[in-house]
Amino acid sequence: MTVSAAPWAGARPAEGSALPPGATRSARSLLRGAVTTRRRDLGLSALLTSTHQLGESMVPVIVGATISGAVARGSARAMAGWLLVLAADFAFLSMSYRFGARAGLRASLHAEHSVRMWVADRVLDPAGGVAQPPGELLSRATSDAMRVGAFARVLTQAAGALAALLVATVLLLRFSVVLAAIIVVGTVVLLAVQTLVSGVLRRRSAHEQYAQARATVLAEDLVRGLRVLRGVGAQRGAAEEYRAASGDAVAASLA
Numbered sequence: 001m002t003v004s005a006a007p008w009a010g011a012r013p014a015e016g017s018a019l020p021p022g023a024t025r026s027a028r029s030l031l032r033g034a035v036t037t038r039r040r041d042l043g044l045s046a047l048l049t050s051t052h053q054l055g056e057s058m059v060p061v062i063v064g065a066t067i068s069g070a071v072a073r074g075s076a077r078a079m080a081g082w083l084l085v086l087a088a089d090f091a092f093l094s095m096s097y098r099f100g101a102r103a104g105l106r107a108s109l110h111a112e113h114s115v116r117m118w119v120a121d122r123v124l125d126p127a128g129g130v131a132q133p134p135g136e137l138l139s140r141a142t143s144d145a146m147r148v149g150a151f152a153r154v155l156t157q158a159a160g161a162l163a164a165l166l167v168a169t170v171l172l173l174r175f176s177v178v179l180a181a182i183i184v185v186g187t188v189v190l191l192a193v194q195t196l197v198s199g200v201l202r203r204r205s206a207h208e209q210y211a212q213a214r215a216t217v218l219a220e221d222l223v224r225g226l227r228v229l230r231g232v233g234a235q236r237g238a239a240e241e242y243r244a245a246s247g248d249a250v251a252a253s254l255a
Contacts, residue, residue, distance in 0.1 A: 030118075034111040035152045041107040042152065048100025049160035055093025057167040062086045104156045112149035116141060135220035136213040143209050204255050211252040215245040 035042065066082035069075075119141040132140070165187060172180040222229070222238050229238050 030115070031148060031151060034114045034148045035107070035155065037114045038107040038110040041103040041110070042155065045100050045104035045107055045156040046159035048096045048103065049156045050163035052093045052096035052100055053160040053164035054167055055089050055096060057164050057171070058089055059086070059093075061171060062089055100156070100160075104153050107156070108149040108152045111152045112145040115145040115148050119145075132213075133217045133220070135217035139213040139216040140209055143212065147205075204252070208249075208252040208255070211245070211249040215242070215249040218242050218245050 062082065062085055066079065066086065070078035070082050119137070123137065165183070169180050169183055172183065219242060222242055229235050
């Protein structure tokens with residue numbers, strides 16, 4: 001994840017925000033300050049996402065218990081009882097996901113809003129100090145806000161994934177130590193691979209931001225100087241330059 005905090009380094013918190021002291025000295029501190037503006041929603045979403053994953057993990061366990069405890073014995077009463085348990089589990093996991101997703105979305109949107117407000121506060125600061133052109137600043141602020149919001153959602157999903165992993169491992173330990181070990185080792189390997197891949201994604205993300213900012217700045221310049229371009233007959237050359245910059249931005253986004 002790439003967050004370019006430099007354009008608004010030194011930003012002051014907007015009214016109503018919860019930016020901790022020094023939160024804009026680095027991209028990491030800005031990210032931490034943004035995602036914690038709605039701690040209650042973030043925590044609630046993490047909790048409900050975890051309970052949703054716990055319910056999902058229990059589905060095969062309940063189905064297995066239904067088959068071994070009711071179908072195999074041919075007991076209609078036991079079958080009805082286990083089906084009720086299964087229905088209750090689905091209702092539980094469904095409601096957990098519904099309200100957990102709502103809380104996660106609130107936390108994500110507020111994190112995005114906080115970043116946009118801090119950017120606006122920094123840009124409008126009477127002391128000035130923002131060196132980037134307006135178009136580039138807008139492009140980077142927009143992309144950073146989206147990334148911060150996405151990171152808030154990833155945090156809650158990670159909590160649910162960890163809960164599911166722990167439950168699955170504990171349940172499998174009762175039946176097969178080998179299967180439980182495979183899950184743990186496979187998770188470690190997967191995380192290691194993701195760490196290697198994330199470096200490539202960060203570099204491409206930074207290039208994407210740069211290409212989008214360049215295209216936005218060029219578009220801003222073209223709009224401002226449209227009359228001049230028409231006066232000297234340079235519309236075609238300007239259009240070709242913007243088309244090339246826009247193509248580079250598209251290619252960077254796809255990459």
